Amino acid sequence: MAYLLGCENVGLEYPTKKVFDSVTLGVDAGDRVGIVGGNGDGKSSLLSLLAGSREPDTGRVMRRNNLTIGVLAQADALDPADSVSVAVVGDVPEHAWASDSRVRGIIRGLIADIPWDGRVGELCGGQRRRVDLARVLVGDVDVLMLDEPTNHLDVRAIAWLADHLRRGLKKSAALLVVTHDRWFLDEVCGQMWDVHDRRVDQFGGGYSAYVLQRVEREQAAKVAEQKRRNLMRKELAWLSRGARARSTKPKFHVATAQALVADEPPLRNSLELKRSAMSRLGKQVVDLIGVTQRFGERTVIDDVTWQVGPGDRFGILGENGSGKTTLLNLVQGALEPTSGEVRIGKTVKFAVLSQHLEELTALGDSRVREVLAGYKTRYEIDGKELTPAQLLERLGFEPAQLSSAVSDLSGGQKRRLQLMLILLDMPNVLILDEPDNDLDTDMLALVESLLDTWPGTLLLITHDRYLMERVTDHQFALLVGKIRHVPGGVDEYLRLLAERDRAREQAAPGAAAGAAAGTGAGEATGEPSLTHAERHRLAKELASTERKLDTLGKKLSALRAELEAAEPSDYQALLDVQARIREVEQQTADLEDTWVEVSDRLLVEPG
Secondary structure: OOEEEEEEEEEEEEOOEEEEEEEEEEEEOOOEEEEEEOOOOOHHHHHHHHHOOOOOOEEEEEEOOOOOEEEEOOOOOOOOOOEHHHHHHOOOOHHHHHOOHHHHHHHHHHHOOOOOOOEHHHOOHHHHHHHHHHHHHHOOOOEEEEEOOOOOOOHHHHHHHHHHHHHOOOOOOEEEEEOOOHHHHHHHOOEEEEEEOOEEEEEEOOHHHHHHHHHHHHHHHHHHHHHHHHHHHHHHHHHHHOOOOOOOOOOOOOOOHHHHOOOOOOOOOHHHHHHHHHHHHOOOOEEEEEEEEEEOOEEEEEEEEEEEOOOOEEEEEOOOOOOHHHHHHHHOOOOOOOEEEEEEOOOOOEEEEOOOOHHHHOOOOOEHHHHHOOOOOOEEEOOEEEOHHHHHHHOOOOHHHHHOEHHHOOHHHHHHHHHHHHHHOOOOEEEEEOOOOOOOHHHHHHHHHHHHOOOOEEEEEOOOHHHHHHHOOEEEEEEOOEEEEOOOHHHHHHHHHHHHHHHHHHHOOOOHHHOOOOOHHHOOOOOOOOOHHHHHHHHHHHHHHHHHHHHHHHHHHHHHHHHHHOOOOOHHHHHHHHHHHHHHHHHHHHHHHHHHHHHHHHOOOOO
16 A cells, blocks of 8 residues: 555654654555554654644654645634634535535534534534534545544444444545544554554554454563573573573464453453342332423423342433433432432432542642542452552552642543542442543553442443443433333444434435435435345355455464464564464455445345
């Protein structure tokens, strides 16, 4: 593929921190790169360097001539005086953009609910973010750089964006995306960059493949360290007793994913956690009986009967403004229902992790160590007794950070401290409202691990579907004021939304056509029916693709076996095999995309 841009031996330093030290990277046409790393490690700085908005202190950044780059920064530069239409499509005549199905689809998918002639300055933060994202996506660029594009998007909009980037982005364009949304990374990206310790490590595949490779590398590092220690002991013996012949060389075999996790216990023992929760809560937690909540003429919760029991781990799904936070306020008794009854168990002790950090504001310049001193000396977590400081270390704090003032902590550190202080209060019902804000992927994994063994009732609102399905056992959707159990999780919830929208369109077929957003986003479901001949051709193509995938799978297994059998000291041979593995993996990914596209076309109902 054609080379688009990259950097060579780049270094970047701020007055108080060195961000990069001799980083070399390259981006080719068609690359889909996900960028992860800790908060403050330099992900946004890396995008700025590659985009040209920041110059490196050392090294150089190369870009192909006449390269066009579209950038979604964390803070937008929209003119408050502009209308939404000007912000998104500029001064392009309406007939020009309205005739482009791709542009219409972007407008409908992201900002259909925002007045097309409204002023940018009158929009809320989330609406401005979506307008800015639509502006970037509308542009026909060679490289698309997105910094936290899923912020302020609900689950449905995130799914739409992932689908658009898979199908709507031209194949020759490159994508660089910074996000902590792990499902999104798996859906969109074909390679990962891990920014840490002033360098950038590259991995093939999406987030899941990245996690596997990190585990493999860590395993390899442990083996290498053990070998080094063994060698030092042998050298010590040689110095003491003289050299001895070495007749064999140890071999390192890269473990498979199954072997790496074979000794890992299940994420959580749900039955045992429920028993523990019942001992702390009794049988009754919260019962909603015929609850309705109205604000003026608007009904948010409509005659809902819902039971939350001891040890239940429920995720709550719903569009922005659907009433999820209202539901949580009803559950904890912070809001009186318009009608109906909310029964809360006598032993219930609520704790709420809100989207904001007001709880920490009162702590001001207090040191973290001073805050921890006000709590018990030991707590039992996952069957082990931990001090508050040890618990904080489990959440990624360094010992030196215990002496930091609370006001000086980063957003992610404040979020983790907020969660820890809540857990130290020993609640038995934990309500989490967007707990993933300000947390990077590694910190999210730490929080998830901690919640896995928390023995209480858990209610979660999040737009991060990976976190939702990882931490909760059951998901419920809030649709038109009703609560509906969705055993199929987020996928089932998205299907329900699609069915609801189709029903609305059928009930008012002319309504959608008159909207400024047009009919673009629905074109995937509005394709003409396939003829018998077309279906026959597509079925043959699907079968051929499956045969090719099977062949590539066997080839990949053989190459991995070859990699395991290679001598560790033969670096050239190892690099050669790894290059062939990456090539086959890329061919497999391309064929899988083809399989999905053909399958989707075959799903179109005839007639």
